[in-house]
Amino acid sequence: MAYGEKVFKVRNGKKTKQYTWRARFLLPDGINYGSAPGFPTEKTAKEYGQEQEALIRAGRWIDPKLAQTQFGQWAREWMAAKAPRGRTNTTRWDRLDTHILPRWEHVPLNQINWFDAESWANSVGETHDDTTASHCLTLMSQIMTGAVDAGKLTVNPLFGRRRSRTAAIKAKNQAKMVKKQSAPATPELVLQLARRVGPLDGMHILTTAFLGPRWGEGCALTRSSRGERREAHGNGVWTCPTLQIREEVAEYQTRDPKTGKKGPMHFGLEPVKNDGSLRDIDVPPFLDDLLDQHEKRMQPHHNTLFCTRKGVWWRNSNFGRQVMRPGADGREALKATKGHAPREGWEPLLPGLTMDLLRHFHDTLQSQIGVADPLAHEQAGHVRSGIKAVYQHPTVPMRIDRLNGLQAVFEQAMENLGWERVWES
Incomplete structure (x- = not known):
C-alpha cells in the first residue's frame, strides 16, 4: 500500500530538522517499492502514491525512469527495431544526423513538448527547405509514438499537431510557388x-x-518487362501491351540500421516502393x-x-x-577541334x-x-x-x-x- 516517508534535509553533511515527504508505492512486480520525492505533506505524498498504484492496476503506469530516457538513445533503439527499404532507412538517418539529433540528442523524452518542437522545426524551415523541416518533425513524432508503444510515455505530445509557419517561411514558400508556376510542359x-x-x-x-x-522503375525495365494484359470484356477477351513494374534501380548511401554509421554506396535492384507501385502500365x-x-x-x-x-x-x-x-x-555550339567534332x-x-x-x-x-x-x-x-x-x-x-x-x-x-x-x- 502507498504511504508517505519523511525525508530530512542535509546541510554540510549533517541532518537538519527540516524535511519533505517522499511518496512510496508498490511497483508492478508486487514486491518492490517505487518512490517520488519532494512533497510538502504526508497526505500529498500518500495520495500521489495511491494514484500510481491505481495506474499500475489499470495497466497505464509509466516508470518515471523510462520517461527520462534521452531522445537520442531511444531514437537509435527505435531505428534498430525498424526494417524499412534501404533508401528509407538512409533518409531517416540523414535527417537524424543532420537536423534532429544535434538539437534533441540529450533531451529526456518527457521534456519534449510541442512548443519547443514547433519552434525548432521553424528554425530548420527558415535555414533549409521547409519540406525538410516538416519531414524531420514527422520522423520525431513517429519516434515519440514508438516511445508510447514501448511504455516510456503515456502520450506523444507531437501527435496530430499542425505546424504553424513563421512569416519568413511563408514568404519563402510563396516565392517558391511563384517560381513553380512557370509554363508546364506540353x-x-x-x-x-x-x-x-x-x-x-x-x-x-x-x-x-x-x-x-x-x-x-524506368531504369529497371528490361526487354522481358514488356507484357500483355488480358481481361474479359463483352463476349471475349480484351488485350493490350503493358510495361510490368516489378523492381527499381536504387542508388543511395547505406547506413547501419542500429548505429546509423555510413557504409558503402548501394546501386542495384530493389523491390518497388510499395504494393501500389507493383503494377502493369497499359501502353x-x-x-x-x-x-x-x-x-x-x-x-x-x-x-x-x-x-x-x-x-x-x-x-x-x-x-x-x-x-x-x-x-x-x-x-x-562548339567548333571542331583536334579530336572533337563540331557540336x-x-x-x-x-x-x-x-x-x-x-x-x-x-x-x-x-x-x-x-x-x-x-x-x-x-x-x-x-x-x-x-x-x-x-x-x-x-x-x-x-x-x-x-x-x-x-x-x-x-x-x-x-x-x-x-x-x-x-x-x-
Missing part, C-alpha cells in the same frame, strides 16, 4: 526534347512522359510501336531498355547532366525540366483526358486512400478510354509539329 515540347537528345535516350523521355514510371499503340523500334536500335546483347551506351544503368545525376540539362536548358548549339526548350517532372506531366495528362480515379491511381503507382479504394476498381472501358486519350494527345501533337516520325531515322 506534348509538343516533350516530343521536341525526345527528338533533340536522340532515339535511345529520347525513348526513355517519352516513356516517362506518357506512362509515368518513377526514375528507378498506347504509338508507344508500343516506338518501343518495338527501340528494341531493334538497341545492341543485341543489351537487355536493359533504357541504359548507357555501354549497357549499364544510368545514374540519375549522370542522365541529368549529360541528357536532360543540355536537352532542356540548351547548350552552346550544334541548342536553344532552351524546357529549362529546369527533370524526369520527375515528366512523371508529373503523365499524371497531368491523365487528368486532362479524364482518366477515372481508380485507373489513374493504379497506372501512376499511387496508393488510393479512403473507402473508394476498396469499392472501386479499373474496368476495361476505363482502360480503353485512357489508351485512346493518350493516343489522341500524341497524334495531335505530331500533327501540330508537322511530323510524320518522332526520329528521322
Whole structure:
C-alpha cells in the first residue's frame, strides 16, 4: 500500500530538522517499492502514491525512469527495431544526423513538448527547405509514438499537431510557388526534347512522359518487362501491351540500421516502393510501336531498355547532366577541334525540366483526358486512400478510354509539329 516517508534535509553533511515527504508505492512486480520525492505533506505524498498504484492496476503506469530516457538513445533503439527499404532507412538517418539529433540528442523524452518542437522545426524551415523541416518533425513524432508503444510515455505530445509557419517561411514558400508556376510542359515540347537528345535516350523521355514510371522503375525495365494484359470484356477477351513494374534501380548511401554509421554506396535492384507501385502500365499503340523500334536500335546483347551506351544503368545525376540539362536548358555550339567534332548549339526548350517532372506531366495528362480515379491511381503507382479504394476498381472501358486519350494527345501533337516520325531515322 502507498504511504508517505519523511525525508530530512542535509546541510554540510549533517541532518537538519527540516524535511519533505517522499511518496512510496508498490511497483508492478508486487514486491518492490517505487518512490517520488519532494512533497510538502504526508497526505500529498500518500495520495500521489495511491494514484500510481491505481495506474499500475489499470495497466497505464509509466516508470518515471523510462520517461527520462534521452531522445537520442531511444531514437537509435527505435531505428534498430525498424526494417524499412534501404533508401528509407538512409533518409531517416540523414535527417537524424543532420537536423534532429544535434538539437534533441540529450533531451529526456518527457521534456519534449510541442512548443519547443514547433519552434525548432521553424528554425530548420527558415535555414533549409521547409519540406525538410516538416519531414524531420514527422520522423520525431513517429519516434515519440514508438516511445508510447514501448511504455516510456503515456502520450506523444507531437501527435496530430499542425505546424504553424513563421512569416519568413511563408514568404519563402510563396516565392517558391511563384517560381513553380512557370509554363508546364506540353506534348509538343516533350516530343521536341525526345527528338533533340536522340532515339535511345529520347525513348526513355517519352516513356516517362506518357506512362509515368518513377526514375528507378524506368531504369529497371528490361526487354522481358514488356507484357500483355488480358481481361474479359463483352463476349471475349480484351488485350493490350503493358510495361510490368516489378523492381527499381536504387542508388543511395547505406547506413547501419542500429548505429546509423555510413557504409558503402548501394546501386542495384530493389523491390518497388510499395504494393501500389507493383503494377502493369497499359501502353498506347504509338508507344508500343516506338518501343518495338527501340528494341531493334538497341545492341543485341543489351537487355536493359533504357541504359548507357555501354549497357549499364544510368545514374540519375549522370542522365541529368549529360541528357536532360543540355536537352532542356540548351547548350552552346562548339567548333571542331583536334579530336572533337563540331557540336550544334541548342536553344532552351524546357529549362529546369527533370524526369520527375515528366512523371508529373503523365499524371497531368491523365487528368486532362479524364482518366477515372481508380485507373489513374493504379497506372501512376499511387496508393488510393479512403473507402473508394476498396469499392472501386479499373474496368476495361476505363482502360480503353485512357489508351485512346493518350493516343489522341500524341497524334495531335505530331500533327501540330508537322511530323510524320518522332526520329528521322
